[in-house]
Amino acid sequence: MTRYNPKEAEPRWQARWEDGKAFEARPDPDGKKYREKYYVLEMFPYPSGRIHMGHVRNYTMGDIVARYKRARGFNVLHPMGWDAFGMPAENAARERGIHPAIWTYENIATMRGQLRAMGLSIDWARELATCDPEYYGHEQRMFLDFLERGLAYRKESSVNWDPVDETVLANEQVIDGRGWRSGALVEQRQLTQWFFKITAYADDLLTSVNALERWPEKVRLMQSNWIGRSEGLRMRFAITGAGAKQLPGNGELEVYTTRHDTIFGMSFCAISADHPIALALASGNPAIAEFNKQCRDIAGTAEALERAEKLGFDTGLRVRHPFDANRDAPIYIANFVLMGYGTGAIFGCPAHDQRDLDFARKYGLTVLPVVAPEGGAGITIENDAYTDNSDGRLINSDFLNGMDIAAAKAEVAKRMQAAGAGEPAVTFRLRDWGVSRQRYWGCPIPVIHCAACGVVPVPEDQLPVTLPRDVTFDKPGNPLAHHPDWKHVACPACGKDAVRETDTFDTFVDSSWYFARFCTPHAAAPIERNEADYWMPVDQYIGGVEHAILHLLYSRFFTRAMKEAGYARDAEPFAGLFTQGMVTHETYKDETGAWLFPEQIIKREGGAVHRDTGAPVQIGKIESMSKSKRNVVDPEAIIAHYGADTARWFVVSDTPPERDIEWTESGIEGAWRFTQRVWRLVDESLARLPAGHSAPPIAIGPASLAMRKATHTAIAAVTEDIERFHFNRAVARIYELSNSINGFINQTKADDGAGFALREALESMILLLGPMMPHLAEECWAALGHSTMLVHENWPLADAALTRQDQVTIIVQVNGKRRGELTLAPGTANNEIESRALAMEAVARHMDGKTARKVVIVPDRIVNVVV
RNA sequence: GCCCGCUUGGCGGAAUCGGUAGACGCAAGGGACUUAAAAUCCCUCGGUCGUAAGGCUGUGCCGGUUCGAGUCCGGCAGCGGGCACCA
Numbered sequence: 004m005t006r007y008n009p010k011e012a013e014p015r016w017q018a019r020w021e022d023g024k025a026f027e028a029r030p031d032p033d034g035k036k037y038r039e040k041y042y043v044l045e046m047f048p049y050p051s052g053r054i055h056m057g058h059v060r061n062y063t064m065g066d067i068v069a070r071y072k073r074a075r076g077f078n079v080l081h082p083m084g085w086d087a088f089g090m091p092a093e094n095a096a097r098e099r100g101i102h103p104a105i106w107t108y109e110n111i112a113t114m115r116g117q118l119r120a121m122g123l124s125i126d127w128a129r130e131l132a133t134c135d136p137e138y139y140g141h142e143q144r145m146f147l148d149f150l151e152r153g154l155a156y157r158k159e160s161s162v163n164w165d166p167v168d169e170t171v172l173a174n175e176q177v178i179d180g181r182g183w184r185s186g187a188l189v190e191q192r193q194l195t196q197w198f199f200k201i202t203a204y205a206d207d208l209l210t211s212v213n214a215l216e217r218w219p220e221k222v223r224l225m226q227s228n229w230i231g232r233s234e235g236l237r238m239r240f241a242i243t244g245a246g247a248k249q250l251p252g253n254g255e256l257e258v259y260t261t262r263h264d265t266i267f268g269m270s271f272c273a274i275s276a277d278h279p280i281a282l283a284l285a286s287g288n289p290a291i292a293e294f295n296k297q298c299r300d301i302a303g304t305a306e307a308l309e310r311a312e313k314l315g316f317d318t319g320l321r322v323r324h325p326f327d328a329n330r331d332a333p334i335y336i337a338n339f340v341l342m343g344y345g346t347g348a349i350f351g352c353p354a355h356d357q358r359d360l361d362f363a364r365k366y367g368l369t370v371l372p373v374v375a376p377e378g379g380a381g382i383t384i385e386n387d388a389y390t391d392n393s394d395g396r397l398i399n400s401d402f403l404n405g406m407d408i409a410a411a412k413a414e415v416a417k418r419m420q421a422a423g424a425g426e427p428a429v430t431f432r433l434r435d436w437g438v439s440r441q442r443y444w445g446c447p448i449p450v451i452h453c454a455a456c457g458v459v460p461v462p463e464d465q466l467p468v469t470l471p472r473d474v475t476f477d478k479p480g481n482p483l484a485h486h487p488d489w490k491h492v493a494c495p496a497c498g499k500d501a502v503r504e505t506d507t508f509d510t511f512v513d514s515s516w517y518f519a520r521f522c523t524p525h526a527a528a529p530i531e532r533n534e535a536d537y538w539m540p541v542d543q544y545i546g547g548v549e550h551a552i553l554h555l556l557y558s559r560f561f562t563r564a565m566k567e568a569g570y571a572r573d574a575e576p577f578a579g580l581f582t583q584g585m586v587t588h589e590t591y592k593d594e595t596g597a598w599l600f601p602e603q604i605i606k607r608e609g610g611a612v613h614r615d616t617g618a619p620v621q622i623g624k625i626e627s628m629s630k631s632k633r634n635v636v637d638p639e640a641i642i643a644h645y646g647a648d649t650a651r652w653f654v655v656s657d658t659p660p661e662r663d664i665e666w667t668e669s670g671i672e673g674a675w676r677f678t679q680r681v682w683r684l685v686d687e688s689l690a691r692l693p694a695g696h697s698a699p700p701i702a703i704g705p706a707s708l709a710m711r712k713a714t715h716t717a718i719a720a721v722t723e724d725i726e727r728f729h730f731n732r733a734v735a736r737i738y739e740l741s742n743s744i745n746g747f748i749n750q751t752k753a754d755d756g757a758g759f760a761l762r763e764a765l766e767s768m769i770l771l772l773g774p775m776m777p778h779l780a781e782e783c784w785a786a787l788g789h790s791t792m793l794v795h796e797n798w799p800l801a802d803a804a805l806t807r808q809d810q811v812t813i814i815v816q817v818n819g820k821r822r823g824e825l826t827l828a829p830g831t832a833n834n835e836i837e838s839r840a841l842a843m844e845a846v847a848r849h850m851d852g853k854t855a856r857k858v859v860i861v862p863d864r865i866v867n868v869v870v
Numbered sequence: 871g872c873c874c875g876c877u878u879g880g881c882g883g884a885a886u887c888g889g890u891a892g893a894c895g896c897a898a899g900g901g902a903c904u905u906a907a908a909a910u911c912c913c914u915c916g917g918u919c920g921u922a923a924g925g926c927u928g929u930g931c932c933g934g935u936u937c938g939a940g941u942c943c944g945g946c947a948g949c950g951g952g953c954a955c956c957a
Contacts (some may be wrong), residue, residue: 667881819889
């Protein structure tokens, strides 16, 4: 008996696949139209240095789909690339003095080797890295097209500014109001930045997401909530008193509300600290200026905001109630009103909005309930606003009294419209996408700023605008801005001295179109439509849920923009999406509370000890693998020890792919045992197998027939499970088949057709596990006497005649409780089933001498005698 | 706070349409082979009563619909995720 040695076999098969260009994707092969395309893509990795188990899981799933679809006759595109721009490369430069490009390309080389060792069926000829000018030059080109179409624009916007590092921080880089690296207090700064007009597609992005049937419901919902459509009324109130006309808005305050039914409960209006009126007032009033600044500083830090008290500043201005000339309400500047949403101004109805209520209580404003719950005995408001917006009738509201909420809304909208003081409005939560980053390691934004001509696009023949290589990271701020000469250029329009834009793109821009570039990765244009139209959209996209909103939404926007600029046929990039769960592991701490790596501990009965010192180890929670908690297992070490197939098998066994999986030592051991078991089954069978391609035997014995049935049942089940992404179930079905084969081999006598049945069973099992364990499958396939590679084989087909059961077990119940079973031919008539059931001793016993009141029969399944 | 999801043996999980709850794997226990170990193979494995046959009970908790509920409906609890002054 020989043992399977993955260390030797895996590189050998990888080389053979490569030599045979087995995974090279060609559009429309042989000029024929009958092979349907299938584009499977996993989210490309950031080249951090080494692959982690999350990558192994993600890429194994994608590879299963790719190999399966290939075997089903599809023309499969399965590429790989690198999301290669981003901060860690600059951090490495600052900390270790290594150039971002060197660091990045070294990491790519390492990780490419690791991915290759996994035996993924990838078309490496299409590999790309976003930090390559060959890639980002096309991005710049498309940006200029977007600019021309008004899909990209510049505006001033406030950012989190770290005054020590002289850099803009993302929200998640601000911790307790301080920069994550410098620890300096973060300020809000107004900067002119580039934006993509994603809001232009807000409605389309929202309605279309619901049509993406092959996306998880959860992701569609998250996107819907993120876009956040609301229907309401925009209305204008007259500001009373002298001088009102001089204010922005020409004497009117425009507010947006979705609760116009509560207009009679209005006790104040509030405007944002950035509202034009607030800004106008601030210029003549230091107290207001100070208050506005305070609001902005709080707004910068998400955490502080959470507990922040409602604060207001009474402007002294008042608005007249639109339906009651005798009523008016004060205008406050309030810290909880956002300039970026609606009109930046609201009317406050404390009785029916919690924020308004908190504010009103603090400043002693009137709280008048105007909606009472249906059929209720009146309403009083203490500390909780009545915010139900579907159940209730209007009170204290003049002509609205007695109406339900919907009717009251309609009535108010009608009257405001008639008065020319309001109109229905749809508002989105979604904001335009700010893409400027004050960093070096990103795609340069291809524009030039000229004192005379303004913003001038870099002419096409000067693209790509490449990053200068000679940069220093010895001082804070953006190295591109510090570079002695890179930014100084002649204005393309007038020829005078001008400067380049030194901001680079958010790396989400790079990942918003890489899937399209994969279709024609070497084209001179960003996209070659003929080929791209053939491959796009991605049929199956696979990645982590953490990208459920931003990456996927940005890609959906970008594809729409590309379509508008003529680079794409379809608006939606990803027809099918699967979000896989994370890989978790137990955590370990020593006596001092320091985290320990899994390989530093030994498990003992009831606990664990340190491998070297023998000191007790505390076993902590099972958490997502992370370097900081040291609960990581290195894929390279696992592959070196067990081989790629075992690792691949483990990450799809037992746990449904969308859920978090726990990595365990015993789990990988179990997978390893199965790897060897498959080889052994094949190896031990060789002596008793007939040659390949023999016809089914004319006579077949009962054991061999049962084997054939088990084989075809497994084929049918595994096929369906892979189609539905139930890899863990497919694995279970393959285990069952291997158990059947093992039993078949171990039985003493071989009946008619045994050799044929055994070969069929083994070959089917090998074909079925091929997508999961491709190297082992090739090795077995060759051992079974095949000279061609398994990657070129077709997927096995289940013979319906062999998956049909010829005996069914019918459960016999009395009053819904299981009392026995009948084994009958499928399709047995109901009266036959009934009489057989009633004849059973166990049934008679539990009927207790009573007569059957009713007999419920589900053919081939169950019979229930009710007494 | 709002929205969404989940809850099944010691563990991961299976049960596609309301019809045998616990497939398959892991762990555990017993046995075979072996000088021994490893590897491998066989058996047992929700709880409980019983020598057994066979009962009873059991899918987070309470209630409902149904001949029949892990599955459907209502309520509650716990865990997880998303959003979070979005008017």
